[in-house]
Amino acid sequence: MIYWLGEPLLYLCFAVIIGWLTVIRAGEVEIAARIPKLLVITAICGIGVLSFLPLLRIVLFFAGNTGFAVSLRNVLFTLAEGKAYGWTLLFCLLMMAAVCVKPLHLSIRKAGWGWWLCCILCLGLAIAVNWFSHMTANYGPAGLLVHLIHFLSVMIWSGTLLAAGWFKPVSSSWSGFLKWFHILAMVAMTLIIGSGWLMSAALIPQIATAAASSYGKALLLKHLLIIPLLLFGFINGFLIKRKLSQNHSYQPTTWIRAEAVLVLAIYIITGYMNQQATPESQPDPASGLVFHGHPSALLYLSLATGCLVGLQAVYRRNKNAYLALPLSLFFTLAAYQAVMLFIS
Numbered sequence: 001m002i003y004w005l006g007e008p009l010l011y012l013c014f015a016v017i018i019g020w021l022t023v024i025r026a027g028e029v030e031i032a033a034r035i036p037k038l039l040v041i042t043a044i045c046g047i048g049v050l051s052f053l054p055l056l057r058i059v060l061f062f063a064g065n066t067g068f069a070v071s072l073r074n075v076l077f078t079l080a081e082g083k084a085y086g087w088t089l090l091f092c093l094l095m096m097a098a099v100c101v102k103p104l105h106l107s108i109r110k111a112g113w114g115w116w117l118c119c120i121l122c123l124g125l126a127i128a129v130n131w132f133s134h135m136t137a138n139y140g141p142a143g144l145l146v147h148l149i150h151f152l153s154v155m156i157w158s159g160t161l162l163a164a165g166w167f168k169p170v171s172s173s174w175s176g177f178l179k180w181f182h183i184l185a186m187v188a189m190t191l192i193i194g195s196g197w198l199m200s201a202a203l204i205p206q207i208a209t210a211a212a213s214s215y216g217k218a219l220l221l222k223h224l225l226i227i228p229l230l231l232f233g234f235i236n237g238f239l240i241k242r243k244l245s246q247n248h249s250y251q252p253t254t255w256i257r258a259e260a261v262l263v264l265a266i267y268i269i270t271g272y273m274n275q276q277a278t279p280e281s282q283p284d285p286a287s288g289l290v291f292h293g294h295p296s297a298l299l300y301l302s303l304a305t306g307c308l309v310g311l312q313a314v315y316r317r318n319k320n321a322y323l324a325l326p327l328s329l330f331f332t333l334a335a336y337q338a339v340m341l342f343i344s
Helices: 003-026 028-032 038-050 053-066 068-077 080-099 114-130 134-168 175-203 207-211 214-246 253-273 295-316 321-341
Strands: none
Touching: 003 114, 003 134, 003 253, 028 134, 038 080, 053 068, 053 080, 068 080, 080 114, 080 207, 114 134, 114 175, 134 253, 134 321, 175 207, 175 214, 214 253, 214 295, 214 321, 295 321
16 A cells, blocks of 8 residues: 555655656746745655655565565666666765755746756656656556646646645735646646547447446546546636736635645555556456346436535635545536436
8 A cells, every 4th residue: 555655645746746846947036935945855855765666565575586686786787677676776866966955046037057957857758757657657658648648748747736726925916826727737637638538548448348447447447537626726716816907915825725636636546556556457347237227317417516516616706625535526526426326
């Protein structure tokens, strides 16, 4: 369990770093100034430590025969996974040096080459960490490129959400931030959906097979959770912008944070997915599956629809945004149950 729980924390570390770099590039000095340097350094160290967990699993697997020290040496210096981790560790050390030795100025105009260096190192980290993803293993460099586009788009979007939700001053205006972030979020979401569709089509040739596998069930949960996330995006991107034009003192902080929490839930599901075998690499379990209507499925579908309506009602009645989080969870579970009841 510790292995797949380590992946969401790894994604969180990437989001912190990339979100920090994004707000600097966007000129959001208020946000960048409130992000502690210690948090950024901790995130860099976290990538170095958490990306070692998959290797630790391999080391412990062989340690019973050769001993831990010998197994560790063989994995680090013989296996391709160990060599990739060496690059990860190198990029982490270089980025830490770039952040500590020459701290980035909070203005992009004055940050100079330091900001670009951190971006290049962050890209190197993303490549090294995702070098052995399902897409890369099955489709080589083309698969790695698609996976990187998906990964970096998620990190830029979610990292900026985290930075703004927890570090934007309460008294500051949100209009300027939402003006550029709305465009960024739409571009990122387009890339996320497009690359996600390509990966799903490549890794899951048959939906019935997917629904019967652990990987496919997790993917279904992930896709269903994206639906309330898109509704949050509509609220934060359109409705709140309209409200801010009428009331400049309105503070949408809780809505931004609630959306970020949903992203963290998707991190957890993705971490579980990456520890499962893809359906195409497993024996076909779908030979006995058929699709049919089930009376209870309509009940769950109605419940899921009601949750989405309730989520929007929370916003329109100016209730606490955190009330929308359990509604999003109930929608996901109800919709998942409805889909599974259509499959026997």
